[in-house]
Amino acid sequence: MAAMAIGQLARAGNVNIDTVRYYERKNLLLPDARTQSGYRQYSGDSVRRLRFIRKAQGLGFSLKEIGKMLDISTNTDAECGNIKQYAEKKITDIQARISDLEKICGGLKQIAKACPGGDSPLENCTILEHFYKNEASQ
């Protein structure tokens, strides 16, 4: 596979060209080489790596986590368990976030339900009332 320039890689990965350079600064995606004039050169592996990054991001991993996973994935001594650990931690994280949001949503629904809405004057707004109430507000 012929070497490709940064623009081609960016197109292949469907990302902004500056994003590729950003990933390089973050040590996530280094060029295989540079031409004599300093142009970055990438291979098919870079495309796969870039797609890895985008896919993992889509699954909620941060670039930091992705960096660690990439480190593991290129470490010949590493084992499946190392990666699986990340995935399982991420699953737990997401579940916690969902549960948080459900609580928030439930609370919001409750106070919104009680609010008359429409052209009722603000004094009757139970949402504002709730926000202004004197309870322990974390």
Add this chain to the structure above:
Amino acid sequence: MAAMAIGQLARAGNVNIDTVRYYERKNLLLPDARTQSGYRQYSGDSVRRLRFIRKAQGLGFSLKEIGKMLDISTNTDAECGNIKQYAEKKITDIQARISDLEKICGGLKQIAKACPGGDSPLENCTILEHFYKNEASQ
């Protein structure tokens, strides 16, 4: 109620003193007055307003949204419906976010389940395999 200084307000609202100044820069929480020497002075209303902000934040509203709600809440012409609209939009937003996270979590569980884990070599890792796969990646 006697005027209070910024430190007292911060303690009453359980926030950092710089956070109060930050809210001022964002036009969310202006002091009622300044002493001759320039000290900010706050009233009990400020405490209620600060608590409003924190409570609404806890419910997932951004400072921008909170600012708009506060504007409405001090506008004598405003109606319940204006506030209720915000709450309902926020409920929809949160529900969408939950649904996104559930999708992500489901996908992650599926690929993690298939992964042998433990000391299995990385070539068998279905998580990495998934990330490296050539599918359309968003």
Add this chain to the structure above:
DNA sequence: CTTGACTCTGGACTATAGTCCATACCCTAA
């Protein structure tokens, strides 16, 4: 040989929600 497209670099800027800092002034109690 020139033109246009591409790439290089470093640094600035976006959004969000703060936190921290130095320097200087103010206020109160001993």
Add this chain to the structure above:
DNA sequence: TTAGGGTATGGACTATAGTCCAGAGTCAAG
């Protein structure tokens, strides 16, 4: 009067994930 705590200000810095820009160099086609 002096020590200490509180406060003022502007600006820098954090984290995350980029995006954009200017000025300069490179490359390939006509």
